[in-house]
Amino acid sequence: MLRRGWPVLAVLFVTLIGCQEKHYPIGGKYPEQVYVRVVSLSPSASELLGLLNAENSMIGRSAACNRPESLRDIPIMANPDPNFDLIVSNQADLVVADAATLAPRHVEKLKELGIKLKLIKIDSVDEWIEAVWDLADMFMAQSTASKEIDRVTEAMKKGEIDPIRPQPVALVAMGAGKPWVAGTESFQADILRKAGAKVVGPTGNRFVTVSPEQILEWNPDVVFVSDNPDDYYKSPAWAATKAGKTHHIVGVNPDLLLRAGARVADLLNSVHDELVRSRE
The missing domain is CATH 3.40.50.1980 (Nitrogenase molybdenum iron protein domain)
Structure with missing residues (x-):
């Protein structure tokens, strides 16, 4: 490059x-x-x-x-x-x-x-x-830098060359009982978007506390979480979403999900693969 x-x-x-x-x-x-x-x-x-x-x-x-x-x-x-x-x-x-x-x-x-x-x-x-x-x-x-950026570019192409249809709705969350959801202008939201998802969540670039009613209104197909996904299935609001009903609440290492660090290509590839699985 x-x-x-x-x-x-x-x-x-x-x-x-x-x-x-x-x-x-x-x-x-x-x-x-x-x-x-x-x-x-x-x-x-x-x-x-x-x-x-x-x-x-x-x-x-x-x-x-x-x-x-x-x-x-x-x-x-x-x-x-x-x-x-x-x-x-x-x-x-x-x-x-x-x-x-x-x-x-x-x-x-x-x-x-x-x-x-x-x-x-x-x-x-x-x-x-x-x-x-x-x-x-x-x-x-x-x-x-060029080599690493090429890896990220290649990972983004997955969602562009072969779009996932129907496009899965997704968000990033942490804290099952008192949930925080990533804003739609955040790095985490952009990862989901580049991987092929339709992103939902609060406006802004930070994590924001949300209500059970808001979670049900968004009704995501896939939820990526930085903590134990089992805790989300125990929450009535999360369990009632499409992600909860189809077991597509996915745990991701918090160092990988919450940092804009060295493994962005790996994160993009993993998120894309999970989005594809949600439509199989």
């Missing part, structure tokens, strides 16, 4: 007018700085750094960062709040974090300390792809 390469004529034009723009290599641009002392403050960020083989540059992580396995020996510098004394004393030159989980006060503190902060905001597969490219540019890992 090629990305961000300039057309030859454009490069010639810039040269002729005397502009001193950098000439980017095929596949990405040269980083403004080489980062060798990186702290990750969120699990999804750590997974993406690992995906790009950049975990060797990490000197710190949050207590929740558990993937890849190679992170186990990296010191914890957030649990859950960042330990700024540790971050400063270890001379971090970059902090990477999920924009949805890092508190504004922590963002301001890092600015005060003069530490470079890379915030990652991912509410869709397209934003995941862009985030991977951005990190790849920072760590000169464009070749690795």
Whole structure:
């Protein structure tokens, strides 16, 4: 996959007018700085750094960062709040974090300390792809990024080339007794959409508490949950849905379902396969 390469004529034009723009290599641009002392403050960020083989540059992580396995020996510098004394004393030159989980006060503190902060905001597969490219540019890992993005692109093609008919209605939930459902503009909803589902749920990009009446109104064909699916069959509202009646309430590892991390292709493939099974 090629990305961000300039057309030859454009490069010639810039040269002729005397502009001193950098000439980017095929596949990405040269980083403004080489980062060798990186702290990750969120699990999804750590997974993406690992995906790009950049975990060797990490000197710190949050207590929740558990993937890849190679992170186990990296010191914890957030649990859950960042330990700024540790971050400063270890001379971090970059902090990477999920924009949805890092508190504004922590963002301001890092600015005060003069530490470079890379915030990652991912509410869709397209934003995941862009985030991977951005990190790849920072760590000169464009070749690795291209391979992983190709895997995600191939997984999305399943739902495009051979649409599931009739299109299954689906949502993502957690907490059977007091349910939370992913908003229709969330990353989880976009995964379902790209895999071939018609997504239902509350508006917005976050998980929201919902009532039994709302669950029955949506009446999904498939429900993907981050906890034990058996608990949902014990709930009258969930059991009364099409998903409950046909046993299509599917448990997914929460690290896989709730993170925009390193295994997006695997998640897309798994969700697509479950949607297909719901129509067999």
